[in-house]
Every structure is written in structure tokens, then in C-alpha cells.
Amino acid sequence: MKESSKLLRPTQYIMSAVNDTKFKFAVFLLTGxxxxxxxxxxxxxxxxxxxxxxxxxxxxxxFIIKTDPNLHEPMYIFLSMLAVTDLGLSIATMPTILGVFWFxxxxxxxxxxFAQLFFIHTLQCIESSVLLLMAFDRFIAICNPLRYASILTLPRIAKTGLVFVLRGVALIFPLPFLxxxxxxxxxxxxxxxYCLHQDVMKMACADITVNNIYGLSVALLTMGLDSLLIFLSYVLILKTVLSIASSTECLTALNTCVSHLCAVLLFYIPEIGLALIHRFGNSSSHFLQILLGYVYMMVPPLIxxxxxxxxxxxxRARIIRAFVK
Known part of the structure; x- marks a missing residue:
């Protein structure tokens, strides 16, 4: 079956499956x-x-954050968490993408x-959690700077990070079995x-109501809740910043949030668009789905x-010193 399948076009593959309801696929075909x-x-x-x-x-x-003790601060620890999740997403997706293009x-x-979709969705949940932690870091730094060091201690950061990792793993773990x-x-x-849950479940010749409800619930409990809390934190940050008398201090405070805002927008906008298209946009352009998918998986780890x-x-100064040496 595997040898003969290579001789069929994707449309012929689909039609042969529709005509034989007893046929069970042993492989999926990825789309470039x-x-x-x-x-x-x-x-x-x-x-x-x-x-x-x-x-x-x-x-x-x-490497820079690990080797420089001066960067062992909450903001840079959260940045290192973000770098780890971005590395994981790149490694989980790019081999299959390049495999389609090259071979x-x-x-x-x-x-x-199923294994790939588990790692992709788990890392997505963890990255959403890290962005929430980074928003909390900016909120404390701007709205309550005198208590920053006492609130964001290293043990507390480690425990919070572990909780969010366990949350992502626990919520996504049922998806491969579903x-x-x-x-x-x-x-x-x-x-x-690459494989996504909302894409794979549409291939099943069975009732996918449970998968739909569970997938939507997980999305709301993780990325939906995280994005809402990030939004509320920036509302409070903006309220605090606007109460500052000096315009220079106001701009300085907002400038510390620019990097995080860029990361939030790069992560959530393509993710929301992709999720809406997969669930409700059956008549949308297939090319738009593919484009959003590539943007979502490749641009945040790059940017x-x-x-x-x-x-x-x-x-920046530490990186320049490292490369100059």
C-alpha cells in the first residue's frame, strides 16, 4: 500500500479513501x-x-545569559525561558518542512x-505562559518597583515556571490519545x-465533537486566559505610566515594554488567525492557511x-563583547 500510494495524486488518494470506508490510512501526507x-x-x-x-x-x-552573572535577573531568566521554547518549536517543525522542500x-x-502535534501544542502553551510571566515582570517593574526584588525572587520564578510547564504538558497530554x-x-x-490537532482531527471518519470541545477549552484556558491577563497588565501599566508627571520618564517606562509587546503580537496574532480559520473558515483560502502557519511557526523564533x-x-553589549573577543 505504501509503495502504490506514491503513484497516486493527493486527490486520487482522497477519492480512493472516500470510496472505501473500511480503509484506514497508515500515513498522513504533508503539504508544502x-x-x-x-x-x-x-x-x-x-x-x-x-x-x-x-x-x-x-x-x-x-549562552550569554548563562555565562554572565550580571544577567541573572528575572527579566533575563524569562527571556531564556522564551529562547528555550522558541528553540523547541523550531526543532519540532522545521525538519518536516525542509524534508518536504528538499526530498x-x-x-x-x-x-x-501525533508525537509532533503534542510537542508543538505543548511548546505553544508554554510560550504563552512565558509571555504572561514577562508581562507580570514588566507590571511589577513599572507599577511596584520598590517591591520588585522581593516579589520576583529566583525560587519563586523557578516554581512559577515549573507550574506553567506542568500546566502545558497536562492539558496537551490527552490530545494524542484523542x-x-x-x-x-x-x-x-x-x-x-507539520501536524496540528485541529488539522488532524478533520481527517477522521468519526464524530469529532469531543476533540472540538476539548481543543477549544484548552485554547481558552491557556492562550485565551494568558492573552486576557497580558492585556489587563498593560492596561494597569498604561494607567500607571500616564500618571507620571514627566514625559521623559513616561517614554522610558514604555520603552522597556516594546520588546515584550513585539513578542506578544508576533505570537498571538497569527495563532488567533490560524485557529479561527481552521475551526470556522472552511471557505477561506488554502494558501492563507499555509502562509499563516509558516508565519506562526517560523517568525517568532526568528525575530x-x-x-x-x-x-x-x-x-546587546554582552553579545558584542563576546563576538569581538
């Missing part, structure tokens, strides 16, 4: 960029460069797909070059280390 197959080699060049820059950039930030390796086994129980006989061509390196004076 439809209609651009002849240009995959050229398209892969910027993708590969983005992958390398993401790995190197986040690794450099982790036309579109097949992925069901178990490998999709593994299905028989896949309608279609097996996924919308992206976050650059933005923080540029905006953080101490981190």
Missing part, C-alpha cells in the same frame, strides 16, 4: 506550497536560513504525527508541513532574539 513544487529548492533557501538564524540566535542568548518527503506516520482512537478514512492530506538583543542594552 501547492502549485510551487518546481520552485521548492529555491523556496527552501530562506526557510533554511531562518531555521539556522533561529537556532543560532536563541542559542547565543541562552519531497511528504509521508509521516500516524504515531510520528486523535489516536479515530479511524482515518476520509482523507490524509494535511494543510501544513524574538533579534528584537531583545537590539532593545536590551546590557544584552
Amino acid at each position: 506550497i501547492p502549485g510551487q513544487e518546481n520552485a521548492y529548492l529555491w523556496i527552501s533557501v530562506p526557510f533554511f536560513l531562518m531555521y539556522v538564524i533561529s537556532i543560532v540566535g536563541n542559542s547565543v542568548i541562552l 519531497d518527503s511528504r509521508e509521516i506516520s500516524l504515531d510520528a504525527c 486523535v489516536k482512537r479515530f479511524r482515518y478514512c476520509r482523507a490524509n492530506v494535511l494543510s501544513h508541513s 524574538n532574539p533579534i528584537v531583545y538583543s537590539v532593545k536590551s542594552k546590557h544584552l
Whole structure:
């Protein structure tokens, strides 16, 4: 079956499955960029460069923060957490993306797909939590600076980070088992070059109501709640900043939030758009789904280390010293 499947087009694959409801797929087919197959080699060049820059950039930030005792502060510890999750997302997604572009390796086994979606969604939840912690850090630093050191102690940061990691793992852990129980006989061509729960569950020839409800509940309890708390923290930050008499002090305080705001917007806007399209946008452009998927998975790990390196004076100086030496 695996050999003969390579001779069929994706549409033939789908039709053969529809005509035989007893057929169960052993693999899913990943999708690159439809209609651009002849240009995959050229398209892969910027993708590969983005992958390398993401790995190197986040690794450099982790190395600099670890080796410089002056950067062992809450803000930089949260930044190192963000770098770790960005590294994880890049490593979890880019190998299959480049495999499609370089080797036309579109097949992925069901178990490998379920494992990939577990890691992707878990890391997404953890990154959302880290962005919330970074918002709390800015809130304390601006609204209650005298108690900053007593509130954000290293043991408290470690415990809070561990709680959020466990939250992400516990909430996402059921997802692979919820999709593994299905028989896949309608279609097996996924919308992206990697596996997502909302994409995989549509391939099942069974009632997916439980998956829909659970997936939506997890999204609301993690990214939905986190984004709401981040928004409220910035409302309070803005209220405090506007009460400052000096415009210079006001701009200085807001300037410390620019990097975090960029990270929040880069993470949540594509994620919200992708989630809405997958759940409610059946008539939306397939190319738009693919584009948002690539932006969501590749741009934050690429841009976050650059933005923080540029905006953080101490981190920028330390990186420059390291490379000059």
C-alpha cells in the first residue's frame, strides 16, 4: 500500500479513501506550497536560513545569559525561558518542512504525527505562559518597583515556571490519545508541513465533537486566559505610566515594554488567525492557511532574539563583547 500510494495524486488518494470506508490510512501526507513544487529548492533557501538564524540566535542568548552573572535577573531568566521554547518549536517543525522542500518527503506516520502535534501544542502553551510571566515582570517593574526584588525572587520564578510547564504538558497530554482512537478514512492530506490537532482531527471518519470541545477549552484556558491577563497588565501599566508627571520618564517606562509587546503580537496574532480559520473558515483560502502557519511557526523564533538583543542594552553589549573577543 505504501509503495502504490506514491503513484497516486493527493486527490486520487482522497477519492480512493472516500470510496472505501473500511480503509484506514497508515500515513498522513504533508503539504508544502501547492502549485510551487518546481520552485521548492529555491523556496527552501530562506526557510533554511531562518531555521539556522533561529537556532543560532536563541542559542547565543541562552549562552550569554548563562555565562554572565550580571544577567541573572528575572527579566533575563524569562527571556531564556522564551529562547528555550522558541528553540523547541523550531526543532519540532522545521525538519518536516525542509524534508518536504528538499526530498519531497511528504509521508509521516500516524504515531510520528501525533508525537509532533503534542510537542508543538505543548511548546505553544508554554510560550504563552512565558509571555504572561514577562508581562507580570514588566507590571511589577513599572507599577511596584520598590517591591520588585522581593516579589520576583529566583525560587519563586523557578516554581512559577515549573507550574506553567506542568500546566502545558497536562492539558496537551490527552490530545494524542484523542486523535489516536479515530479511524482515518476520509482523507490524509494535511494543510501544513507539520501536524496540528485541529488539522488532524478533520481527517477522521468519526464524530469529532469531543476533540472540538476539548481543543477549544484548552485554547481558552491557556492562550485565551494568558492573552486576557497580558492585556489587563498593560492596561494597569498604561494607567500607571500616564500618571507620571514627566514625559521623559513616561517614554522610558514604555520603552522597556516594546520588546515584550513585539513578542506578544508576533505570537498571538497569527495563532488567533490560524485557529479561527481552521475551526470556522472552511471557505477561506488554502494558501492563507499555509502562509499563516509558516508565519506562526517560523517568525517568532526568528525575530524574538533579534528584537531583545537590539532593545536590551546590557544584552546587546554582552553579545558584542563576546563576538569581538
